[in-house]
Amino acid sequence: MEEEVPGSVGTSASLALRLGQTVFSSASLLFMSLGVQFYSYTSFCYLVTIMGLNIPWSFTLALVDGYSLLVKCPLRQRGILMIIVIGDWILSILTLAAACSTASVVDLLMQTGGAYCPPKLCSRYQVSAAMAFLSWFLSLASSLFNLWLLPAL
Amino acid sequence: MEEEVPGSVGTSASLALRLGQTVFSSASLLFMSLGVQFYSYTSFCYLVTIMGLNIPWSFTLALVDGYSLLVKCPLRQRGILMIIVIGDWILSILTLAAACSTASVVDLLMQTGGAYCPPKLCSRYQVSAAMAFLSWFLSLASSLFNLWLLPAL
Numbered sequence: 001m002e003e004e005v006p007g008s009v010g011t012s013a014s015l016a017l018r019l020g021q022t023v024f025s026s027a028s029l030l031f032m033s034l035g036v037q038f039y040s041y042t043s044f045c046y047l048v049t050i051m052g053l054n055i056p057w058s059f060t061l062a063l064v065d066g067y068s069l070l071v072k073c074p075l076r077q078r079g080i081l082m083i084i085v086i087g088d089w090i091l092s093i094l095t096l097a098a099a100c101s102t103a104s105v106v107d108l109l110m111q112t113g114g115a116y117c118p119p120k121l122c123s124r125y126q127v128s129a130a131m132a133f134l135s136w137f138l139s140l141a142s143s144l145f146n147l148w149l150l151p152a153l
Numbered sequence: 154m155e156e157e158v159p160g161s162v163g164t165s166a167s168l169a170l171r172l173g174q175t176v177f178s179s180a181s182l183l184f185m186s187l188g189v190q191f192y193s194y195t196s197f198c199y200l201v202t203i204m205g206l207n208i209p210w211s212f213t214l215a216l217v218d219g220y221s222l223l224v225k226c227p228l229r230q231r232g233i234l235m236i237i238v239i240g241d242w243i244l245s246i247l248t249l250a251a252a253c254s255t256a257s258v259v260d261l262l263m264q265t266g267g268a269y270c271p272p273k274l275c276s277r278y279q280v281s282a283a284m285a286f287l288s289w290f291l292s293l294a295s296s297l298f299n300l301w302l303l304p305a306l
Contacts (some may be wrong), residue, residue, distance in 0.1 A: 041264075043257040093249065100250040101257035104196040108258050111194075151304045 005152075007145030009084060010065055010074030014142065018062035021138045025054040025095075028131035031124050032102075043101035044125070047132060050098040054091055054135060061142075078153045081146060088143035092136055099132035158305075160298030162237060163218060163227030167295065171215035174291045178207040178248075181284035184277050185255075196254035197278070200285060203251040207244055207288060214295075231306045234299060241296035245289055252285035 007013040029051040032044055039045055061084065068074050075081070106125045109117045117125070160166045182204040185197055192198055214237065221227050228234070259278045262270045270278065 042260050096246065096249060097253040100253040104254035104258050105261050107195050108261060 005145060005149045007141065008074075008149040009061070009081060009146060010068035012065075012069060014145070015062060015065040015069060017138050017142045017145075018058050018065055021058035021135050021142070022055060022062060024131045024135035024138065025051045025058060028128045028135060029055065031128035031131065034124075041105055043098070043105045047098040047102045047128070050091075050094045051132070051135075054095060054139070057087065057091060058139075076153060078150070081150060081153065085143055085146045085150060088139055088146065092139040092143055095132060095136040095139055099129055099136055102132060103129040158298060158302045160294065161227075161302040162214070162234060162299060163221035165218075165222060167298070168215060168218040168222060170291050170295045170298075171211050171218055174211035174288050174295070175208060175215060177284045177288035177291065178204045178211060181281045181288060182208065184281035184284065187277075194258055196251070196258045200251040200255045200281070203244075203247050204285070204288075207248060207292070210240065210244060211292075229306060231303070234303060234306065238296055238299045238303060241292055241299065245292040245296055248285060248289040248292055252282055252289055255285060256282040 005011075007017060029048060032051075033048055064075065102125065106117075106122060106129055109125075110122050158164075160170060182201060185204075186201055217228065255278065259270075259275060259282055262278075263275050
């Protein structure tokens with residue numbers, strides 16, 4: 001029974017998802033940390049930490065997907081797939097938490113009316129939060145597609 | 154094949170989980186909304202909204218569990234279980250988002266040093282966020298237990 005679930009490990013859809021995660025996570029990290037004073041707010045530090053975890057994880061799995069596609073031999077081991085699903089899932093929860101915290105803090109900072117963040121810096125934080133949400137969404141999609149494959153093995 | 158997954162719909166563990174969710178959600182809502190000015194911050198309004206969704210959902214499912222236990226006839230319909238799993242899952246994501254936003258906003262308010270929230274009000278917001286996290290955790294557990302049962306049907 002060799003079913004191909006689109007989006008599971010070793011398909012081109014999965015490679016696209018992983019690359020998307022890497023790009024969005026990196027964008028979120030850069031937009032946040034190129035602003036000067038990100039370390040003065042807890043949530044911004046948390047976002048930077050989580051993105052620092054997210055980028056190597058997504059990038060490694062993108063490499064695995066690329067390799068699987070090259071040698072045309074999809075990964076079909078229950079143990080490894082389980083680790084990937086659980087890892088994806090934990091990271092997606094952490095990413096969601098980071099994105100929500102950042103978004104709410106930015107919203108609050110903007111409400112106080114520019115005393116704590118000049119408009120240029122604020123919009124950069126907003127973009128960073130939006131990128132984190134996109135990264136969360138892609139990570140969730142990967143996790144779901146792999147979970148779908150799991151009972152078939 | 155009549156396996157009993159502990160924590161799935163219609164078991165006493167599930168009833169306990171649902172009651173816990175209802176209690177923690179209500180506590181979170183009360184701690185937040187008995188404070189006077191919760192509507193002046195977006196995240197606090199969001200928390201109140203989500204808890205207002207969470208309480209009836211958990212309470213209804215607690216009633217379903219209680220009924221199933223009384224008539225000793227567990228719910229074993231794939232469609233209904235699917236709705237419960239998806240509903241639980243969406244609500245747990247929303248609850249996590251609300252809890253994180255509230256926690257980060259409270260943290261920021263405390264950092265600014267009591268100008269925006271007096272210590273008594275701040276600690277009440279903190280308790281509310283903690284209750285929301287507990288409610289999220291129980292909701293996630295319910296969702297996972299029910300998901301576990303799903304392939305067996």
